[in-house]
Amino acid sequence: MALVEIDKLNISFDGRAAVSDLSLSIEKGESFGIIGESGSGKSLTALAIAGLLPDNAKVSGSIRFEGAPLPGDERAMARLRGRHFGMVFQEPMTALNPLMKIGEQIGEAAELSQSGADIASLIAEVGLLPDHAGRFPHQLSGGQRQRAMIAMALASAPDLLIADEPTSALDTITQALVLDLIAEICARRGMTLLFISHDMRAVAALCTRIGVMRTGQLVETGETQAVLRAPKAEYTRKLVAASRMERRATDRLHGDPLLEVEQVSREYGQGGFWPWGRTTLRAVDKVSLTIAQGECVALVGPSGCGKTTLARMIVGLDNVSAGQMRLDGQAYRGRDLPPLLRAGLSLVFQDPFSSFDPGMTIGQSLAEPLHLLGNLSSAERATRLHDAIMSVGLDPAMLDRYPHEFSGGQRQRLAIARAMVTRPRLVVLDEPVSALDVSVRGEVLNLLARLQAEHGLTFLIISHDLDMVAAMADRVLVMEAGRIVEEGKPADLFAHPQHALTKALMAAQLPDITETSW
Amino acid sequence: MLPKRATNAMRHLPPCGGGREGGQPRPGFPVTLFILRRLLTFAATLFVAALIIFILLDLLPGDPARFILGINASEASVAALRTQMGLDAPAHERFFGWIAGMVRGDFGISATQRVAIGGLIAERMAVTLPLTMMAMVLSMLIGLPLGIVAAMRRGKPADTGLMILAQTGIAIPNFWFGMLLTLVFAVALRWLPTGGFTPWHENPGAAFRGLILPGLALALPQASILARVMRTALVDVTGQDFIRTARAKGLTRSEAIWRHGLRNAFLPVLTILGLQFAFLIAGTIIVENVFYLPGLGRLIFTAVSERDLTLVRSATIVLVLAVTATMFITDLLYTLVDPRLRRQNA
């Protein structure tokens, strides 16, 4: 008998359907994955199983757990999910009560389910240290918080573990560790897993059966390998294709050095009320690098390694504490970058949703960098805007519209158009596709590769996504704790990593979806 | 069966207890240092406020000694009074003399009443302070539970009714409400006195009865604000992820709000409570007039009309002190409730 049976589930908000006619069953002991992009209804499905949907949701259809329909009474439902379900959510910082110690929060779960679980052994089981129990959530790192969440979910010794994007807020290495932990615990306890993610590789690595969701509908279900090797639905085919990164970079001849970073450091004072009590945090530590004209260089490293700080100094948003940079031979220390030199470089931000002022038209936002070039005639400005928006494959009529009218992928194209409007030579790309849905990532990367080829651009890509880096970069720099620890061509570097961090990053790479074998 | 992943990232890394995962939280500094910092800000604010009061009143055109003695007084007696009042000394000496005196508890002598100002203020505070406290306690007793009830029954008739009531309560000027209360409870029902005050040492019961109506008048608008703030805070918290987590553990929605929401919702309420205490102190000055209470407010008004500047100066600084001290205590309470602040430098 199936552990969970969903029959014709419909969820709608204010008459708008979020999940329609969804039926699926999850067998006892299996691990079932739901893949979908944002807005596909995958999380709502999980919440529906646990009876945690928002109040304004209209639900029809039936959900049965161990053969019995979910109780309609709130208290009975609460007790049922307390005893039989364990849940892990995406953002462990907000999912934990900030005013309660970790141990108390785990203890509460054990007490409510009357499982008699021992908190100390739970803490050990998820790989935390005993003294973590006495800490508050803000005193733990992201990965540790997620481990605490898992311990809490296990405290009731649940039959079903529901993990909703449990690793998307974590960096690559931590993600791999947490996924390993989930897999290991499910195997050891023989626990059923419902795993929800937009990350095809994570689902493929963890689940035996998967369902693919799109705009509220289940488009395909089946054995993981069968679905991924021979997708039946068009949408699944598109997703599988998009998750494979093909190398876009061609071997190019590189010109003279365009950007030189010389012994650059950045220090932040912290904890400082008394001058003598101040500690300095060295975010970037004597970094030197050179990027040649026409080259595509990638800077990779875990979060907090200083790569974003370095990028901010290069584009002139922050000042160096020591050292200097040269763009085209002209030295600068950050914010002192003169306007004409500033026009020669630009930055594309990670989050396309916050990179446009909601109160300004796209045209106004795109024209903003133009005043770096001095007084342009209005005809010249119009030409520039027109060229920029055409170069990213969008319609010039969009210039009069507002950012909220565009999708994430379109906005990122518009952000690239803004970066192109001054006709820069160096473009810094800060995680250019990580905030986008998988299916549009490929298009944006293709666009970037085409622009580079057409305009002879030089790229500096900041990322933690090794696949994307391998596909785009001519050269990769690996950064850890403010220093560049390894450098090389992507093919060589990833085949024979030397430094421990590079090895760890490589090891944390989830295997390609069709390579997974067990 | 679960798939076993081919790779194991763990091999290359130190155990996760070492804080490898996503960076360790930033080191902070201990609680005592935090308190010291707030204490310093508190003292500095107070000092600047005293300086402002001193400069403002010192700027005043005209000679206070002349004002007190009248136009007909002789030059010699005016000069003698100036010396006696210490007006001959340079401004900075007088300022620091005033501050130093206050630190010792010596607020100087009232020019018009010829008694120690410290005693005068203390006597009046015996009315103002209990009144403020009473209003504070009343507003919490009324406002907080109503706010909680409204939030728990969000969107239901009880919520709508309570919020209409609160909307009205906020709009009622406290002194006018005091007038209405007198009309009903003192004139029509004759339950309580219309005004005036029996000193505590003569008849504590009568003194207390004298403060009930003014206390209520002050408390109602504040209770309305508190109810609204409490409701908003609780509704906000209810939408947060950790409430969902608590429900996932097996709590019903109201159990989750009760166990996890309330304490978190109390943080914004605490800020408002601090502000309210300050505004209640100011409010008492107005409400004292309705009930003819011999509080600090009436002392100040007399001093203003008699141009007793030393008294105005010291009485206003006491009010400022009360406000600033409340803010300081609120800050401390905040650190007590919220562990995140205990290790932060903000």
Add this chain to the structure above:
Amino acid sequence: MNWQRLLRHPSLVIGLGAATAFALLGLISLVWTPYPIEQIVVARRFLGPDPAHWLGTDHLGRDMLSLVMSGTLTSFLVAFSALVIGVGIGVPMGLAAAAWGGAVEWLVLRISDVTFAFPSVVIAILIATLAGPGELNAILAIGIFNIPVFARVARGGALAVATQDYVAAGRLAGLGNAAIAARHLLPNIASLIIVQATIQLSLGILAEAGLSYIGLGTQAPATSLGLMLRDSQSLFLIHPWLGIVPGLTIVLIVIALNIAGDGLRDALDPRLRREGLNHGAG
């Protein structure tokens, strides 16, 4: 701004409509009142509402409706002038703190701290000691009190906006702090400021009433709602009507403004609900 979208919020329409009606009533008093407010006719004092005097007459035989109209104008004028002071000084302070940071921010915060330490009654007392009581006194006292309120709201809002990438994009485009504040920060906190302004306007009307009531605000022969309450105080227990009319007028105006504020908050941006907590600042 999309007016049709705003008009879909009933509380906004009702609140704004009622507040505007009161403001118009006050404005009309500039050119016309049923009776001149200075006209003292002892013979017709303490009249109840009747066709000749809709709201009756006071202890000096003055027409209450005329007094309420004129008083409403004064109350609005004082509260609005104080609002202009608060917005005019507080918002630039808050924006500067967010855009420049560092020492500027420190200074703005400390100035706010010190200003917050003076409740408006205390400021009014000090000004009254210096310059005597009057409308200007009330405007200054309430205005100074408004400054740190707007400085904090503007700073808080601007700090949140400043983390957005489009602000960094503006800096990349070579905009200085002042240009960033004017082009990106101010327009994006405007709704926050407007909502806070309705709240402070209603608080200003309450504060004016309080200050005039204790004799620090408006002085005769001019009139304000607070001054009417002061006049009525000694007679209130015998002739409650004299106090009930101006009191109720205050309550109705403040309710109208608060409802308008709540409606604006919902209409402009649901995210603002949180900032609405500042309502306690009075």
